[in-house]
Amino acid sequence: MLSVTDLQKTYSSGDEALKGVSLEVTGNETVAVIGPSGAGKSTFIRCINRLTEPSGGSVELDGLEVTDLSGKKLRNARRDMGMIFQEFNLVERLTVMENVLSGRLGYVSTWEAFRRKFGGDDVGRAYEVLDRVGLEGHEDDRADELSGGQRQRVGIARAILQRPKILLVDEPTSSLDPETSRAVMELLTEIAADDDIPVLINIHEVNLAEEYADRIVGLRNGQKVFEGTPEGLDETARGQIYRGEEIPEETGPKRSSAEETAEDAATQEGALRRG
Amino acid sequence: MTDYQTWERRTPRQRLVRYVLILVTLVAAAISWRLLQINYNYVGSAPVEFMDLVNRMYPPDVGYTTDILGPLIETVHIAILGTGLALLMAIPVALLGAENTTPNRPGFVLGKFIISASRSVNVIIWALVFVIIFGSGALAGTLAIAVRSIGFCSKLLAEAIEEIDTGQVEAITATGANSIEAAIYGIAPQIKPAFIGVATYRWDINVRASTIIGFVGAGGIGVELNTSINFFRWQGVLTILLAILGIVIFSEVTSAYLRRKVR
Numbered sequence: 001m002l003s004v005t006d007l008q009k010t011y012s013s014g015d016e017a018l019k020g021v022s023l024e025v026t027g028n029e030t031v032a033v034i035g036p037s038g039a040g041k042s043t044f045i046r047c048i049n050r051l052t053e054p055s056g057g058s059v060e061l062d063g064l065e066v067t068d069l070s071g072k073k074l075r076n077a078r079r080d081m082g083m084i085f086q087e088f089n090l091v092e093r094l095t096v097m098e099n100v101l102s103g104r105l106g107y108v109s110t111w112e113a114f115r116r117k118f119g120g121d122d123v124g125r126a127y128e129v130l131d132r133v134g135l136e137g138h139e140d141d142r143a144d145e146l147s148g149g150q151r152q153r154v155g156i157a158r159a160i161l162q163r164p165k166i167l168l169v170d171e172p173t174s175s176l177d178p179e180t181s182r183a184v185m186e187l188l189t190e191i192a193a194d195d196d197i198p199v200l201i202n203i204h205e206v207n208l209a210e211e212y213a214d215r216i217v218g219l220r221n222g223q224k225v226f227e228g229t230p231e232g233l234d235e236t237a238r239g240q241i242y243r244g245e246e247i248p249e250e251t252g253p254k255r256s257s258a259e260e261t262a263e264d265a266a267t268q269e270g271a272l273r274r275g
Numbered sequence: 276m277t278d279y280q281t282w283e284r285r286t287p288r289q290r291l292v293r294y295v296l297i298l299v300t301l302v303a304a305a306i307s308w309r310l311l312q313i314n315y316n317y318v319g320s321a322p323v324e325f326m327d328l329v330n331r332m333y334p335p336d337v338g339y340t341t342d343i344l345g346p347l348i349e350t351v352h353i354a355i356l357g358t359g360l361a362l363l364m365a366i367p368v369a370l371l372g373a374e375n376t377t378p379n380r381p382g383f384v385l386g387k388f389i390i391s392a393s394r395s396v397n398v399i400i401w402a403l404v405f406v407i408i409f410g411s412g413a414l415a416g417t418l419a420i421a422v423r424s425i426g427f428c429s430k431l432l433a434e435a436i437e438e439i440d441t442g443q444v445e446a447i448t449a450t451g452a453n454s455i456e457a458a459i460y461g462i463a464p465q466i467k468p469a470f471i472g473v474a475t476y477r478w479d480i481n482v483r484a485s486t487i488i489g490f491v492g493a494g495g496i497g498v499e500l501n502t503s504i505n506f507f508r509w510q511g512v513l514t515i516l517l518a519i520l521g522i523v524i525f526s527e528v529t530s531a532y533l534r535r536k537v538r
Contacts, residue, residue, distance in 0.1 A: 051445055077449035089446035095466040102460050106451025113456045155446075162450055 001026045002048070002166050007057035009043050011220075017043040019222040025166065025198045030189050033202045036242050040222040041202040044166050048200075049081045050074065062165060079106035082159030086171035086189075088151040094210035097139040099154050100126045103161030106209065111254035122161070129157045133187060153187070160191060164246075165189070169201040173208060181205070185212045201273065206238070219234040220244055290384040328509065336510035336518060341498050346366030347518055350495035353413055353488075354526075357420025362474055364425050366395035369432035376462070386433070395428030398484045402493035419493055420481050427480075428473050434461060471537045472483055475530035482526040486519050 002025040009018040009187040017040045025031050046052035048059050050066065059066040066077050082103070090099045090203050104122045105113055112118070116127075130136055134155040139145070143154060152172060159167055169188060173181035189212050192199040203209050209216055218226030218233075220240035225240045227232070239245035285293070370376045372386025401423050405415035444461030452460065489497020496515060503511040 049449055051449060075451045075453060076451055076452075081449070083446070084450040085442065086444060089440075089442040090445045091447070091460055092440075093467060094460070098460075102447055102452070103450050105447065105456045105460065110453065110455050110459075114459050157447075158450070182314070191383055260285050 001060075001124040002200065003060045004044075004048065005049055005060075007044065007056045007059065008057045009040070009052065009056050011046055014256055017222050018054070018057075019094070021219065021222070021224050022057075022226070025200050028192045028196045028198055029214040030192050030201065030212060031215045032209035032216060033200065033217045033219060034204065034206055034209050034241060035219035037204070039219040039221055041204075042170055043222075044219065045083075045170050045200065048168055050084060051079050051083075065185075073140060075106055079162055080098075082162045082164035082167045083150070084155050084169040084172050086166065086174045087188040088148075088155045088175070090151055090154055091215045092142075094143060096130070096135065096141050096143060096146070096154050097126060097137065099143050100130060100161055102141075102158045103158040106162070120245060126157070126161055129161055131215050133157045134159075148176050149183065152176060152180075156184070156191070160195065162221065164197060166197055167199040169199060170200050171204065172202065173205060181208060192259050206233070207235075260264050292347060304484060321436055324464070328407040331509040333508075334510065335513040337514070339511045339514045340518070341517055343496060346489075346494075346496045346499045350415055350485045350489075350497075351482060351484040351522065351526075353416045353420060354478055355494050357417045357485065358405040358474060358478040358481050360417065360426060361390060361424035361428050361477065362470075364421070365428035365432055368425060368429035370458075373433040373436035375439075375441065376458075386429070390430045390433070392423075394430070396423070399425040399491060400486060402488040402491045406492045411494070413494035414492035414513045415523055416488045417497055420485055421486055423484070424477050424481060428477055430465065432470065433472045435466040435473075438486035442454055445508055468537045472534045475533040479526045479530040486522075 002023075004021065006020045006022055007018050007087075008016075008020050010016050019131070021040070021044055023031070033044065035041050043052055048066070049197055050059075054067060061077060061080060063079060066074075069077055070175040094102075098116065100119050101122060107122075108118060112238065120238070127139070128138075128200070128261045130139060133156055135153055135157065136152060138150070146154065152175075165167060167188070172184055176184060185208055188201065190197055191197070201213070210233060213230060216228060216230055217224060217235050218243050219236065219245070221258075226237045228237070236245070368386050369380075370386075371382045372390055375385065377383040377386060386471075398419055399507050402416060402419035405418045405422075409418065439462060440501045443465065445458050447457045447461040448454075485495045485497075486500075487497050489495045490500065490501045492498065500512065500515045502513060503509075503515060
C-alpha cells in the first residue's frame, strides 16, 4: 500500500510544483492522475521514489517511510517501486535482454552486474516477462532497433522484473500513437490484476484514464482538485481540473486573492470558450 | 532629413574599434619580425643546400630496413601501451571532470586541473622527465605518452559524459541500482562510441608522437633517427622517414576504419 501525505515540492527556482498532495493507493487498483501541463503530475510521481527530492510531506510504502531513507535503504525501497517513463528511458545501446535484466540490478552485486551475470531465476523470468509483453524472440535486438510501442513494452518488462509492490507510470502513452497507447494501457491494467499490485499512472489523455482507471485524481497547480471514479469525472470536475473553476472548500488550503483573481479570469475564459 | 533610408552594419564607434584592433595586430607582427633578427644570408643559399641534402639522401638505404624494423615495432608498442595506460587513468579523471558525474566542487576542480596540467606540457618534456626518473628506454617513452594523453582523453570523455541522456541513468537508478551499477549500465553504453573514437584517434596521434621521443632517449624509432642524423647517414635517414610515413598512414587508416565501425 502506498500512502502519500501532504507531499510538497518547491524547486530551487522558487517554483512550487506540489503544494501538499495526499493520496492512497491500495490493492490492485489503477489510479490515474490527470491534469494540465505543469500541474505537477510528473513531480508527484518522481517524488515518490525520490528521483526528485520532495521538500516536505511523507511517502509510506507498506508502512516504510521512504522520505527518511538514504543509501542502501533507499535503494532497497526503490527495488519495490517499478517505474515506467514517458520516453521509455531504455539504455539505447544495450540489448532488450540487458535492459530487462537491469530491473534486477538492485539484487545482484556490482561485480555480477558488470559481468552481466544474473541468476538463472532472473533470466528465466526475464524470458517469461518478454513473452508476456509480446516481445518473444527480440531478446538480442538492440533497444534502439525497436519501435516506440515495443520499447515501452521493454520498459514495462524491466519494471515488472523488479517484482515491485507498486508500479509508478509517468505518461506512458505520450510518445505513442493512439492504437499502441491502448495496447500499453491494457497491458498495464492486466499486470495490476495478474500480479495483484497497484498502478499509479500519470496521463494527460482523459479518455484513456476514464477507460482504464479505477480511480481518477485531478491535479491543478500542484494541488489535488478532484478525486473520484471515472463516472464522477463530469463536466464540473473537468472544469476544476483544466480550467480552474470553483475548487470546493474541503480540498486544498486557502488560496491568496491574487490566485483567485487569476482563476476568475480563467473561468471567464472557459465560459467564453464553451460559448 | 533625407527621403531615403540608410543602413550601416556598424556604428562609428564599432568601426573605430575594428581599425584599432587591425592596427594593433599589424604592429605586433612587425615587432615580432624585427626583434627575431632573422639572418637572411641562409635564405639565399637554401635551394642549393636543399638539393645537396636530397642528393645525399637519395636513394634510401634499403639494406638498413631490417635494422630499423625492431625500433619501428617498438614505436607502435609504445603508442599502444601508452594509449592504454592513458585511457585507464582518463576514466576516473573524466568522471571527476564532468559536471554531471563529479562528486563535489573540489573534485571537479581537481579533474579540470589534471586535464590542463597533462595537456600543457609537451610530450618531449614529459619524455625528458621520465628518462631522468626511469632511465632511457621504452618505459620512459610509454609513460611520457600516457601522461601526455590523459588530459586529451579525459577532456573528450568528460564532454561525452556531459552529453549523455540522463533519462537512461535515471531509469537504472529507479530500479534500486547503486551509483557504480548506474554508471556501468547507464553511462558506459552511451559513451562507448566516444570512447572508441577517442582511443583510436589518440593512438594515431601517439604513433606520431612516439617517433620523436627517441630524440631524448625515450625509445622507439626516434633513437635510430637521431643516431643516423648525428652520423650524417643521410640515406639511412631517408629510409627511416619513409618508414615513419608508412606507419603513420597505417595508423591513420586503421583509426579511421575503427571509428567508422562503431555506431
